[in-house]
Amino acid sequence: MDSKQLEDIKKNLLAEKKRMEAALGSVSAPDKGEHVPGNYEAKFPNYGDDPATELEDNSPNEVADFQNNLTVTSDLSEEVARINAALVKIDAGTYGVCEKCGKAIDPKRLKAYPAAAHCMDCSK
Numbered sequence: 333m334d335s336k337q338l339e340d341i342k343k344n345l346l347a348e349k350k351r352m353e354a355a356l357g358s359v360s361a362p363d364k365g366e367h368v369p370g371n372y373e374a375k376f377p378n379y380g381d382d383p384a385t386e387l388e389d390n391s392p393n394e395v396a397d398f399q400n401n402l403t404v405t406s407d408l409s410e411e412v413a414r415i416n417a418a419l420v421k422i423d424a425g426t427y428g429v430c431e432k433c434g435k436a437i438d439p440k441r442l443k444a445y446p447a448a449a450h451c452m453d454c455s456k
């Protein structure tokens with residue numbers, strides 16, 4: 333893979349990362365307890381308290397949406413981690429090599445999925 337192709341992939345990865353982080357921002361907040369970049373905590377939605385009891389109302393909607401936020405947060409943060417790993421490998425000059433078998437990953441696969449860490453055979 334030449335440096336021009338790598339530049340393009342890096343641009344794609346950075347754009348993708350931005351998109352993921354924007355999406356993460358709507359369902360989660362950075363995990364303040366851990367101070368690890370890329371760690372996110374799903375938001376618990378609050379659609380208002382129950383006026384009848386004046387107690388905080390964790391309504392079924394809030395719980396369902398929180399479950400959804402958890403799933404989306406974990407999917408997206410895994411993807412961000414994969415993108416970060418790919419970016420590190422680009423800078424280290426080891427990008428495009430399968431992490432499992434050490435063979436070059438098919439450029440077509442990398443084009444379709446730039447964050448791929450494994451070749452087609454190993455990801456099966």
Ligand SMILES: [Zn+2]
Nearest residue numbers: 430433451454
């Ligand atoms: Zn492989």
